[in-house]
Amino acid sequence: MDRKLRVAAYAYEHTEALLDGRVPIDGADATFETASLVSDIFQRTVERRYDVAEYGLTYFLRTFDLEDSPFLALPIFPNRNFRHSSVFVNTAAGIQKPQDLAGKTIGEFAMFGHDAGVWIKGILSDEYGLTPDRSRWVIGGTDHPVPAFDWVPQPVPNGVDVRHAAEGETLGAMLESGAIDALISVDVPQALLDGSTRIARLFPDYETVERDYYRRTGIFPAMHIIAVPRELATRTDLMTSIYRAFREAKEIAQQKYRHGALKQHMGVVTPWFSSHFEENRALLGEDWWPYGLGANRKVVDTFLRYHHEQGLSKRLLTSEDIIVPALLDT
Known part of the structure; x- marks a missing residue:
């Protein structure tokens, strides 16, 4: 019998295929929620209203100073932005x-x-x-x-x-x-x-x-991860299915822009978008919004260092401390 899951993420274009049901989570009977403010999702995650949820990196890391830190992270980065x-x-x-x-x-x-x-x-x-x-x-x-x-x-x-x-x-x-x-x-x-x-x-x-x-x-700063309770993180097959589903939904969004280049992105209202897209693609690569720890270890470790240096974590955490063990090799 499929495991019932309550999943929450903001309505980005790269989570749209999850929220509208086009991409299922294998082995799970998942219901998806979002919110008008992503911080509302964070607060509800603290209240344990979800099984799987988008969570701000600093909100997530602050829980590691609690006596019993409740969450681990999937190496999924639904929100990222350069910050200058x-x-x-x-x-x-x-x-x-x-x-x-x-x-x-x-x-x-x-x-x-x-x-x-x-x-x-x-x-x-x-x-x-x-x-x-x-x-x-x-x-x-x-x-x-x-x-x-x-x-x-x-x-x-x-x-x-x-x-x-x-x-x-x-x-x-x-x-x-x-x-x-x-x-x-x-x-x-x-x-x-x-x-x-x-x-x-x-x-x-x-x-x-x-x-x-x-x-x-080589750093494209990541703001958020996907958090799961530690007791659920031991379900290796389920963790892999969740990771694959988020990755597939993201790939659908990226592929839309790759295909759109053939028609000079005539479905996008921004002028000269194709030129901007090609410039980004040349700099950031074919998968310009990568998931998985391998492509993001420097990003994650840099944020962990900053978090500790700024007095927000009592100890310097590592990727191995925070990522679901089954997905460390992604």
Whole structure:
């Protein structure tokens, strides 16, 4: 009899074939759920409402400092993004280069060390010598107030000045007014999209910077994994089936773009998309969104190092500590 599974993931194009039933999980009677906010999936995962769920890497890793860490990860990375584009500055704050963030007050979306924040803070430290203790931090929502995420551990390392924005405050408005000097956020401040001249990106030509970063490092930063309870992780056949299903759904999405190149992507509304697609394909390869540990070990180990260096993990974890054993060879 097939094992009943409750599965949750955000509605990306590469999970669509799972959510709409085109790709089943062999050996499982799976029901799929999503949510309008991916953080809602994270909170419900903490509440153990799912058997298999997309989970932010930092949310997942923080559980390893609990007495009984409840989850392991499948080497599936449904959300990834380059993060130089996630740093915004007030144009009157005198910030021209990353080193100028020293001594400044920086807003951060959601919590100290959200997934995008861990990545860019690590990059700023590795490449520009800027460590988090050299700035002050204010946590909150970008364009909408966000309460403290009290359902996830909130470690703050000694020597780092962190506070939460006051009730009703938003980091986007604080950045535009100059109440904070810079912002690290997964969301672009609405004021910038509306044409405000008081907000700019730290890296104005961020695409060029991010492409250079990938050429030098081979890292396409991953934000999320797929988490499973440890008691389920022992089901080797089931773990393999789940992994294969997510991989097949992702391949359907990628293949759509490969086939679309034959007709110059006439089904896509973005002009010159084919040129952009070929440029990405030349840089990132035929499988530009890889799953499996083999293609992602450097990505995972780099995030684990950053997480530890930033005081968010008590010990330096390894890929072998966090990945379901049956999928370590993927």
